[in-house]
Amino acid sequence: MIAFSTTIKYLSLIGSFAVVGTLLAMGFLLLDVHGKLSTSAEKLRSILWISALTWVLGAVGNILFTLATILDQPVSVAFDATMLRSFITQITLGKFLLFQAIVALIVSLVALRVQKILTVIFLLALSLIGLVIPIFQSHSASSGSHALAIGSLVIHVVALSLWVGGVFTLAILDPKDRAIAVPRFSVLALWAAIAVVVSGTANAWARLDFKAAWSSAYALVVAAKIILTIVLICFGYAHRKNLYNRESIDWKAFSRLIVAESLIMVITVAMGAWLSSNQAPERPGKTVFDPALSVAGISSPPPPTWSRIFFSYEPDALMIGILVTAVALYIKGVLVLNRRGDKWPVGRTVSFATAISLIDFATSGGLGLYAHFAFSYHMVAHMILGMIAPIGIVLGAPITLALRTLPQGRNSDERGVRGSLLAALHSKLATFYTNPIVALAFFDGSLFALYFTGLFGSLMQSHAGHLFMNIHFLLAGILFFHVVIGIDPNPRRVPHLVRIVILFAAMSIHAFFSVALMSASTLIDGGYFAALKSPWLTDLLADQRIGGSIGWAMGEVPILLALVATFVNWMRDDTRETKRIDKNIERAAAMGQPDELATYNKYLQDLAQRDRNES
Ligand code: HEM
Incomplete structure (x- = not known):
């Protein structure tokens, strides 16, 4: 069951990252023509469509497998219409997963028709929201300092989708378009990679007890991800050397690097999908029920004092x-x-x-x-x-x-x-x-x-x-x-x-x-x-x-x-x-032109005089 749900989660992640990467390339990396997609960007529409369909499949599968996992039943039980309806209409996690599936569906429906850059930017923002929304009810939400755990995972996933999705899209662009897209992407990729490392580390910090958990499978996968991330950062360094320190860019070396980089990313994303489908080991020690922790996600603080409020x-x-x-x-x-x-x-x-x-x-x-x-x-x-x-x-x-x-x-x-x-x-x-x-x-x-x-x-x-x-x-x-x-x-x-x-x-x-x-x-x-x-x-x-x-x-x-x-x-x-x-009047007088205001006043006086004469 866990293996299936990890595979489905993986499908959903790969589809959504590819959607974000393609929209990023269409909206920001490739050239536009007066606010509309260029021919190169238009070519990406079919890739966007296929990626969005993959995301729809993954997102729908995710709903079914999540329900089956919650019920601790085989996935066939999740096909029960009443059960499914109450999950996606009454349970917050179900509603969020449904929202994600709807976003994926919207992108797939408009993918082949999209023309304007502003629409692409809107779809990108919508996809990012759809991608992260279930995290607010994921198992990060049930961990101790949950504002740290949820927030860091949201940042992790947004940064990953831009970085991984961007690399996937660069890998399929033709050399002419790649030369246009790469300089902009390399700046973004650097910042996204930093955000991935900082947020991943913060999330691991919030989830794991560093002294006790290192022998668990969860912690070993986190450690393996850290090693693969270091390898990915080395790839990034090699790209920058190729792009900025040479007189002419070696595009063949670039292609080889980007294919290898994509493969490592595919493996690392699989590890992330496994992590998110498995619970981190419990922290040792007695667990005392804390109502504040279960309602607000934060342990009840001591009575407020000025110093506590300020520090x-x-x-x-x-x-x-x-x-x-x-x-x-x-x-x-x-x-x-x-x-x-x-x-x-x-x-x-x-x-x-x-x-x-x-x-x-x-x-x-x-x-x-x-x-x-x-x-x-x-x-x-x-x-x-x-x-x-x-x-x-x-x-x-x-x-x-x-x-x-x-x-x-x-x-x-x-x-x-x-x-x-x-x-x-x-x-x-x-x-x-x-x-x-x-x-x-x-x-x-x-x-x-x-x-x-x-x-x-x-x-x-x-x-x-x-x-x-x-x-x-x-x-x-x-x-x-x-x-x-x-x-x-x-x-x-x-x-x-x-x-x-x-x-x-x-x-x-x-x-x-x-x-x-x-x-x-x-x-x-x-x-x-x-x-x-x-x-x-x-x-x-x-x-x-x-x-x-x-x-x-x-x-x-x-x-x-x-x-x-x-x-x-x-x-x-x-x-x-x-x-x-006043200045206009002075300027007009200096150039020997009539004073507009004086002329207008004179006109009003003449009108008044005429009225008086007539009466
Ligand atoms: C210093 C490096 C990294 C650390 C410490 C780290 C750590 C983590 C942690 C603790 C989680 C939370 C899993 C959970 O929900 O229980 C996570 C999720 C994830 N990570 Fe990383 N990670 C790192 C780098 C990467 C890289 C480079 C990739 C991909 C190229 C990646 C892909 C993922 C994915 C796909 C998820 C699942 C997100 C979701 O729940 O939707 N991580 N990571």
Whole structure:
């Protein structure tokens, strides 16, 4: 049974990695023609289709074998329609596996028709989500420090799919296309390989007791993977030597290397599939039942103190991975500008860095830890993620930085990465989201949708739900503050008066929400905090009320500051406009042209005089 389920998991992994690699080549590595696929990229569509079909087969098989494993029955039992239906509609793992199969199916259905680069990028993002979603309910989710175990495995798989999938695709490209794709891929492969090693090591660290587990088959496979990874890194080094240290590239040597590299990857992926279908050995020692560990995935921390809040750290590997990537890209952008001799205001960098540190504090820091255990701390974290950090991000102007530094097209026909970002910014979707009413609905409307329905309690119970909630707060905040005080380009011009009205509306809705929360006489968490049984938190309703008042106090200040900033900007814009008109008049007078404003005034006076004469 384990052998079959490992084989099926392997099929699914190989299919999905090939899908990601092909989409990566079509969307980023090969040339595009004014935002559409080039003939070389179009040739990859059939490969994409075959890979997606393989993924569909693997994903469907994965559903059946996972159900059979859970039931501890032969796989034929999993074909029972009632059993299968309840697994994919009522059990979270079943729902996630179904989502993966649907994503694979969507890619297979559109693979042969896809034409636009933006569609390819969308499919790539969707495939990555479909690929990692079951990890949130995999056996990593049941290990101790699960935010580390899940997050590191998600990063492991995303980085692997880009690296392994990219190598597979390079191996089948013809030499002309390969020469175009390789320089871009080699930069990406280096970073992906680093991410694979760091995340794989972090996951092994979270799963294994290093002293006790080394004789187990699981640990031996991890050790074998480490050795094969070192061999793969040596291959990468040989590629770079061939590509960058010679006058002309030896493409025959390149082909030999890439075939050998692909073979080793195929073996290493098989080992990964085996690991993910087998349990890591239990940690030695007495296992005491900890309700917090089984509900929140974290052991109950001691009572909160200032020092514990500021200095504890419970790594949420996925959030850390996202933040590290954002910081690395920002630093890269600033360095590119510096090298070019262009200036980038220090204030923007400081603002961005402060926001990133705050996000880390509210997710992996002491605040993030206690936010799992008490509503009041959850509310502080929410306000930081949704109200304060977004202002820092928006004032850091990351889109402007990206537009100034992203690579241009590699020939006159190519739109390139920068062009794709511009096209996305001007798309109908971007115009829709940046409508002030839509931004306000996401920003404030989601407060009511989350806290005054059963959603909050159910999202808090799973790592995926908690992560989704944090990312939603952050993105809704970034969207809102981008529309009202943003310095990055916006697809639509929002008049200052509209911004002020929107800010006043946000303030009132926020106050209304906080008062409703403070006066609620029942708990809104669906029993989540009570189930954790934290000995230091006895009055949950009082804590919820404190949360409401924190939400009010912390939420109104950033909006008020944004209001002041908008007023000041409005005044400045008016002064600038008056100066511009004055300058135009002076310029016209100096060139002996008539003063437009004086002529217009004279025209109005003449009209008034005529009216008087007629009456
Ligand atoms: C330092 C090197 C590496 C270490 C320490 C490492 C460790 C791990 C660990 C601990 C897991 C978790 C398995 C589980 O869920 O129980 C894993 C999963 C996996 N690894 Fe690695 N790994 C490394 C490199 C690689 C490489 C180079 C490849 C492929 C080329 C690879 C492919 C995989 C795959 C396919 C999985 C399964 C992912 C899933 O569950 O969907 N790993 N690895």
